[in-house]
Structures are given as C-alpha cells and as structure tokens.
Amino acid sequence: MNMHTTAVMAPPPPKGLAQMKLSTVMMRDIMLKTMFRMNVDTASEVARAICLPLQVTQELIDIAREQKLLEATGTLNANNGGKMGFQLTDSGKARTMDALQQSEYYGAMPVPLDVYAEQVKRQSIRNIMITRGQLTDAMGHLILPDDLLSNLGPAVSSGRSILMYGPPGNGKSSISNGIRDAMGDKIYVPRAIEYAGQVITVYDPIVHCAVEEQVDDPSQLRRRTLFDTRYVRCMRPTVITGGELSLDMLDLVYNPTARTYQAPLQLKSTGGIFIVDDLGRQAEPPQSLVNRWIVPLEEAKDILALQSGEKFEVPFDTLVIFSTNFHPNSIFDQAALRRIFYKIKIDGPNQENFLKIFALVANKKGIPLAEDALIHLLQKKYPTIDNVYANYQPVFLIDQMIAICEFEGIPNQMTPELIDRAWANMFVKEEHIVN
Numbered sequence: 001m002n003m004h005t006t007a008v009m010a011p012p013p014p015k016g017l018a019q020m021k022l023s024t025v026m027m028r029d030i031m032l033k034t035m036f037r038m039n040v041d042t043a044s045e046v047a048r049a050i051c052l053p054l055q056v057t058q059e060l061i062d063i064a065r066e067q068k069l070l071e072a073t074g075t076l077n078a079n080n081g082g083k084m085g086f087q088l089t090d091s092g093k094a095r096t097m098d099a100l101q102q103s104e105y106y107g108a109m110p111v112p113l114d115v116y117a118e119q120v121k122r123q124s125i126r127n128i129m130i131t132r133g134q135l136t137d138a139m140g141h142l143i144l145p146d147d148l149l150s151n152l153g154p155a156v157s158s159g160r161s162i163l164m165y166g167p168p169g170n171g172k173s174s175i176s177n178g179i180r181d182a183m184g185d186k187i188y189v190p191r192a193i194e195y196a197g198q199v200i201t202v203y204d205p206i207v208h209c210a211v212e213e214q215v216d217d218p219s220q221l222r223r224r225t226l227f228d229t230r231y232v233r234c235m236r237p238t239v240i241t242g243g244e245l246s247l248d249m250l251d252l253v254y255n256p257t258a259r260t261y262q263a264p265l266q267l268k269s270t271g272g273i274f275i276v277d278d279l280g281r282q283a284e285p286p287q288s289l290v291n292r293w294i295v296p297l298e299e300a301k302d303i304l305a306l307q308s309g310e311k312f313e314v315p316f317d318t319l320v321i322f323s324t325n326f327h328p329n330s331i332f333d334q335a336a337l338r339r340i341f342y343k344i345k346i347d348g349p350n351q352e353n354f355l356k357i358f359a360l361v362a363n364k365k366g367i368p369l370a371e372d373a374l375i376h377l378l379q380k381k382y383p384t385i386d387n388v389y390a391n392y393q394p395v396f397l398i399d400q401m402i403a404i405c406e407f408e409g410i411p412n413q414m415t416p417e418l419i420d421r422a423w424a425n426m427f428v429k430e431e432h433i434v435n
C-alpha cells in the first residue's frame with residue numbers, strides 16, 4: 001500500500017560500551033538493579049532484560065566483577081544450557097540498595113537523548129509521502145467531498161499543523177483517524193531515554209502499538225538482533241486528546257516514589273500524530289493551548305523541565321491536528337491562525353452525499369430502504385432544520401429505527417412513522433418549562 005514510503009532505517013545495536021554514550025556507573029547500576037529486581041543471573045538473561053547485545057552486557061558484568069560487586073556462582077546452570085551464573089556480592093547488594101534509593105528504574109538501558117534525536121530524524125513524520133490512493137484507501141468507509149482529499153493530502157505530507165473546523169457530527173475525528181491509518185510504515189520508539197543522568201520512560205503500550213517481530217530461530221546458535229532492542233518497533237503513534245487536555249499534561253511527569261520521569265503526551269506521539277479534538281471545550285482557552293505549541297511547531301523542538309528546574313530541548317516531530325466545532329476567528333487571534341499551516345473546513349454533506357451515506361448505513365445494518373420514508377424525511381423533516389445535513393445523522397436515525405423495531409417485535413423496516421419517532425430523539429424541541 002505504501003508505494004512512496006521508504007522503510008525507516010533501524011537504529012543499529014551498540015557494538016561496545018564505548019558506543020553507549022552513557023556513564024559506566026549508571027549502566028552498571030541499572031544492570032545491578034535489574035538483576036536484583038528481576039532475579040536474572042546468566043549473562044544472556046541479563047542481556048535480554050537490559051536490552052543490550054550479549055557482548056556489551058558481558059563488558060558490564062566484567063566491570064562489576066572487577067569492582068567485587070558481582071561474583072560467579074561457581075556452578076554452571078544446567079537449566080540454562082550450562083551457562084555461567086552470577087550473583088550480587090554483599091557490597092554489590094549494598095551498592096544496589098543505594099542505587100535504588102536514587103532511582104527505582106531498572107530494565108531496558110535508556111537511549112541518550114542526542115542518540116534518540118538522530119533516530120527521530122531518520123524516521124521523521126516530515127519524510128512521509130502520502131498519495132491520493134493511500135488516503136482514499138484509509139478513508140474508504142467515509143463519503144467525503146472530492147476536494148477534501150485534495151486539501152488533506154498535501155497537508156498531511158507536509159507534516160505541518162492542520163486545523164479542521166466545521167459543524168459537529170461530520171467526521172472530523174474519523175478523518176483524523178483515517179490520516180493515521182494511511183501512514184502504514186513502522187518506526188522505532190525507545191523504551192526510555194536519558195538526559196543529565198535522569199531516565200524518562202517513553203514507550204507506552206496504551207499509545208504505542210508494537211509490531212510482532214519474527215521469533216528467533218532456535219536452530220540458530222547466535223541470536224541475531226537486527227536493531228537496537230532498547231527500541232520497540234511500532235506503528236506510527238496516535239495520541240487523541242479532547243476536552244480533558246490541560247497545559248500541564250504537556251510537561252514531564254515526575255514519579256517521586258520511583259524518582260523517574262514519564263514522557264508527556266507530545267513526546268510519546270513523536271513520529272506520529274497528536275490530535276486535539278473538540279478544541280474550545282478545554283478548561284484553558286484555545287489561544288493558550290496553541291501558544292504552547294507555537295515554538296515546537298515552528299522549530300521542530302520542544303522544551304521540557306526537570307524537577308531541578310533545568311530546561312532542555314527534545315525533538316518535536318509530530319503532525320498536530322486541531323479539530324473544532326467553532327469558527328477559527330472566534331477562538332484564535334490572527335497571529336495564532338497564521339502559525340497553523342493548513343485550515344480545512346469539514347462541512348456537512350449535500351443532499352446527494354447524505355443519501356449515499358444513508359443507503360450505505362442501511363445496507364450495512366440490514367434495514368431495507370423505503371422510498372416513502374425517505375421522501376418523508378427529505379420533504380417534511382429536513383426543511384424544519386433548514387436542510388442542514390450532518391454525517392452522523394444517518395447512523396443515528398437508522399439505529400433508532402432498528403431499536404424501535406426490536407422493541408415492537410417487528411422486522412427491521414423504515415416507515416414515515418418510524419422516521420418521526422427516530423427524529424424526535426435527534427432534536428429536542430424548544431419548550432418553555434413552567435415552574
């Protein structure tokens with residue numbers, strides 16, 4: 001499907017400790033904490049737990065043995081194919097307790113921020129080329145005006161910000177999801193990154209959809225790792241936020257108990273899409289939300305702060321899609337509007353497209369179309385709302401009619417009377433309530 005997308009270059013596995021660009025003490029301590037917490041004792045188990053190649057892990061084990069923090073158990077473990085086992089010495093246990101006091105983090109070795117920044121460039125969302133065919137395939141289930149895809153395509157391929165606006169119920173959220181589906185390629189997400197000795201966890205199974213890797217062939221004596229396993233190969237991520245989005249959700253999350261950080265939403269969405277749905281329904285005014293994104297959107301970098309107050313730059317490589325039911329002029333000033341590259345109006349369907357959607361939905365849900373019911377709908381009902389059609393209405397009306405038929409114990413059908421009953425639930429009449 002992705003004719004124009006070249007495969008993303010994988011991060012190569014490190015060949016030695018010198019290549020790691022992390023302090024030896026930090027790496028050694030993470031290894032000791034991992035052995036202690038996960039109860040792993042052979043070099044290959046430790047290597048798998050800290051996500052490093054065997055020869056690099058062996059270098060770390062050798063350092064810890066020289067420092068009398070680890071010792072060989074003296075027995076070749078038969079359960080592990082006769083591999084040498086290692087255990088913490090008393091001073092190793094004391095060192096591990098100290099290290100856990102400083103940070104509870106253990107497991108996958110983090111990737112230094114500047115090394116991660118290089119990988120972000122290799123898999124940038126701005127390198128993606130989406131063709132009309134890919135966008136059409138991904139939006140195939142939606143009936144959209146022709147010019148909409150013509151406007152969306154270049155916007156998505158640019159990797160710049162997009163504002164979709166228009167009346168509610170016309171599929172702005174579905175279109176955002178369709179854009180995500182059109183990006184069929186895979187990227188590499190670090191389990192954790194390191195900056196100034198602090199660990200920030202990035203990979204999040206809620207946001208990131210890991211792609212199954214080929215199972216290692218047990219007949220091969222050496223496990224060949226094709227890429228640095230400190231990363232997880234994933235679909236391009238999509239983060240969707242709505243009315244709950246607040247500015248502090250865009251800051252690093254510090255866990256005082258574990259003394260580690262968790263990446264904020266926009267960092268987790270690196271290489272993918274960040275959708276701000278229902279803009280204007282958040283506690284913060286839309287203008288201040290957009291102001292928070294202005295520097296990142298223009299300079300492709302974001303600024304985060306550690307607990308100490310130290311600020312640092314991280315890559316900002318995200319397609320930001322704002323979606324709102326308000327007119328842009330009513331929620332933004334001109335300066336903010338200039339900074340959003342593409343503004344795309346998503347209108348309701350015309351009558352012809354409305355009927356196409358209605359027929360599709362009816363067919364899918366197994367309710368036969370009836371001409372008298374449709375005429376009643378178009379000539380009697382829609383004029384009462386100035387013939388304003390919306391994409392959500394066919395599904396709403398048909399679901400209502402099916403529910404009534406099920407309740408009445410009659411086969412699925414549409415009649416003018418059922419249209420009236422369904423319509424009554426779609427709109428609430430203005431009434432004066434007498435106290």
